[in-house]
Amino acid sequence: MQYKRVLLKLSGEALMGDRQYGIDPKRLAEYAQDIKEIVDKGIEVAIVIGGGNIFRGVAGASNGMDRVQGDYMGMLATVINGLALQSALEDAEVPTRLQTAIKIEAIAEPYIKRRATRHLEKGRVVIFGSGTGNPYFTTDSAAVLRAIEIDADVILKGTRVDGIYNEDPEKNADAKKYEFISFDDVIRKGLKVMDMTAFTLSQENELPIIVFDMNTRGNLMKVVSGENIGTKVNNL
Template sequence: MHYKRILLKLSGEALMGDRPYGIDPKRLAEYAKEIKQVVDRGIEVAIVIGGGNIFRGVAGASNGMDRVQGDHMGMLATCINGLALQSALEDEGLHTRLQTALEIKEVAEPYIKRKAIRHLEKRRVVIFGAGTGNPYFTTDTAAVLRAIEINADAILKGTRVDGVYDKDPEKNTDAVKFETISFKEVIEKGLKVMDMTAFTLSEENKLPIIVFDMNTNGNLLKLISGENIGTIVDVK
């Protein structure tokens, strides 16, 4: 697959590194270096990052908090992560823009599709914060939505697992990895790739999802270069 423009989806938990919560500066710097390698190859990069290392709306709701309030707190957590990632990327010499679905004009631009695309064309890394701006929607859904809007070639979901397996590889030593799998097969087998809203939206718009291990140095560049990294979920 040839990539001109990608959307990289990162989990907030990934930024914790070995910490129990928050942001590990070392992990942040590693991610920034990985992303720079790809930008230096001429690839246009947009990023959506979760906020689970700081706050999860669903977890808050399960403890009695109003779900809408909790989700808004989660959206603000993604903006904190977005600012941290923006700083790390700029330390690597990259030009960036943080756009948010909730207006925080003192620290970020409001999300505007045409401005986002123009930034990408100018080789700026665009970070999308605050999810979709709506409660009850995950950052997975935000990633798919933004990828469709900016006409990305694919969603690259960076995780701590190196692809999609028939069962949890962290618990089952006999788990089998798929190199490619269709959206239909993922649903039939009950596999977890993204939440169903995000997954369905991606399938309907024929937008492939590549699940890969972001924590192994060089994997992002290898994937972009065409090496067989991770699992491709596509329409077959």
């Protein structure tokens, strides 16, 4: 395997499948099987998941809601998704722990770096919920922060697109896909990979990012095996 410890970033929208909102149990089960396959190979897996399929703080703020309140609602949405993913993984017989930056002891452990690392060493998948626990920070920022803290080898950003393009491939069939690109080039070209706070944090800590299509079965295994799936961003 190419990597020993990975941080998998999933968007909340990814859990919707073909639905307009909420969680698609079929898509959830597919993700659980993909994750199980790499765990069985000895890969240590941590996961940060968004909450956009349930609620977005920014969207709430644009409709007149207080931004801070909206962001906290979004954090709780990520906990709901984390619980759903935990259930799917345990149905697939994958030992799992859910840790949250906001204390909700009845359903999850509080985030403690050393405890999270120990779980990973024991082969448990650790799901990090509620983002960073602070408003104005996205789950992208949470993913990079947690990856740095647990000393992950790479951030795997699973999306519905098979990499980074110079233009939106869903709007332009002639868009060019990058197999490798530097952090500096992403900034210079104005490409949308993560929000800028998360992206610069990853760059400063020399933590590579791989953007790939998570909705194609087997792609996750190909990525951790070192195949050129998706687009890799690093300090070239």
